[in-house]
Amino acid sequence: MSMKPYxxxxxxxxxMIRALLDKxxxxxxxxxxxxxxxxxKFKWFDKDDNGQLHAVFAEDDGYRxxxxxGPYNAGDIxxxxxxWRVRCMGVDGGNGALVAEIEYRHGGPxxxxxxxxxxxxxxxxxxxxxxxxxxxxxxAARLHLCVETISLDxxxxxxxxxxxxxxxxxxxxxxxxxxxxxxxxxEIPFLMHRMQELLDTVPLEEYKKLWxxxxxxxxxxxxxxxxxxxxxILWLEVSIQDFCEYPTD
Numbered sequence: 001m002s003m004k005p006y007x008x009x010x011x012x013x014x015x016m017i018r019a020l021l022d023k024x025x026x027x028x029x030x031x032x033x034x035x036x037x038x039x040x041k042f043k044w045f046d047k048d049d050n051g052q053l054h055a056v057f058a059e060d061d062g063y064r065x066x067x068x069x070g071p072y073n074a075g076d077i078x079x080x081x082x083x084w085r086v087r088c089m090g091v092d093g094g095n096g097a098l099v100a101e102i103e104y105r106h107g108g109p110x111x112x113x114x115x116x117x118x119x120x121x122x123x124x125x126x127x128x129x130x131x132x133x134x135x136x137x138x139x140a141a142r143l144h145l146c147v148e149t150i151s152l153d154x155x156x157x158x159x160x161x162x163x164x165x166x167x168x169x170x171x172x173x174x175x176x177x178x179x180x181x182x183x184x185x186x187e188i189p190f191l192m193h194r195m196q197e198l199l200d201t202v203p204l205e206e207y208k209k210l211w212x213x214x215x216x217x218x219x220x221x222x223x224x225x226x227x228x229x230x231x232x233i234l235w236l237e238v239s240i241q242d243f244c245e246y247p248t249d
Contacts, residue, residue, distance in 0.1 A: 006078035006145065007133050009214040014106050017082050019167030020143055021108040023238050026165045028145070029211070031071040032155065032229035034222060039066045042152065042230075055152050055230070070232055072147050078236075079141035081133040082106060089116070102140050105130050108240075111142045115246035139244065146237040155211065156228045163207035 006028075008016045019025035041058040043065070048054060053070040072078070083105035092099050098116040158166075208225045215223050223229050 002073075003077045003079060003138070004072065005081055005138070005141075007081040010133075011213040012210055013082065013133065015210075016167055017080070017104075017106040017143070018108075020080065020145070020238055021106075021240065024164070025167030025238070026236055028234045028236060029155070029158070029166060029231045030234060031232040032215075032223040033068055034227070034229050035068070036066060039064075045070075045150075045152075053150060068230075070150060072150065072232075072234060074147055074150055076147045078145040078147065079138055080143035080145065081136045081141065082143070083130045083133050084136050084140055085130050102142070104142070109142065109242045111140065111241065112243045113139060113246070114244075139246075142241050144239045144241055145234075146239070147234050148237055149235045151233045151235075152230060153233055154228050155225060155231050158204075158207065160202075160204040163203040166207060166210075168203045168206045168210070 007013075016025065035057050038059050039057040040060055041062075043056045043058050046054055046056050046067070048067070048069075051073065053073050054067040055070065057066050057068065059065070084102055085105075087101045087103045087110065089098065089100045091097070092114060097114050100113045100116045102111040102113065104110070212220065212224050221227060
């Protein structure tokens with residue numbers, strides 16, 4: 001098990017952070033890749049001598065194999081980087097330890113750090129200025145994601161309802177249900193048909209937009225939705241750490 005930083009692309013960071021805080025996001029789809037020409041048959045997962053997970057693909061004629069390294073292993077803890085600031089800092093009257101209160105641009109619970117590491121002793125209270133996610137130290141992270149299991153799939157094989165586990169907001173789907181129920185009152189067959197259409201299309205369409213926003217424009221042809229790359233799917237256990245304490249000298 002190891003602890004590794006994880007940072008969402010800026011274009012989708014706000015909605016993904018909020019979905020994690022609400023614990024409606026249970027999976028991350030990450031590490032898109034395209035197999036080399038001629039290696040299209042996924043065989044199995046294996047680990048190298050260092051314990052790193054790989055996906056093993058076979059050549060189309062079945063004679064050679066090629067390994068593609070996964071970004072994480074089951075059991076890894078990902079600490080999520082997000083925009084943050086030090087709201088206040090002071091001294092604990094009980095033991096003289098330095099205490100900092102960290103808040104986050106996307107809302108949700110603050111984090112209290114008692115026995116502040118050296119990094120924070122040099123960090124001024126920033127007032128209204130937010131610090132970028134890239135500058136967040138591990139101690140300031142409140143979201144910890146434990147990778148429970150890892151799978152591999154083609155991007156377009158993700159089901160519509162499965163998209164909800166990736167943090168897709170269901171508000172539009174619920175609004176659509178209410179609108180159809182009002183418009184089709186008394187027309188049960190029509191109502192059921194339209195509700196099924198919503199279930200089959202809305203979450204998937206939203207996820208397609210989300211995915212393409214997360215991919216740099218110059219890489220859309222290779223890793224965008226229409227390119228249908230292979231992706232690593234991480235099942236997560238989400239925990240929110242709103243307090244931590246470090247030993248003081």
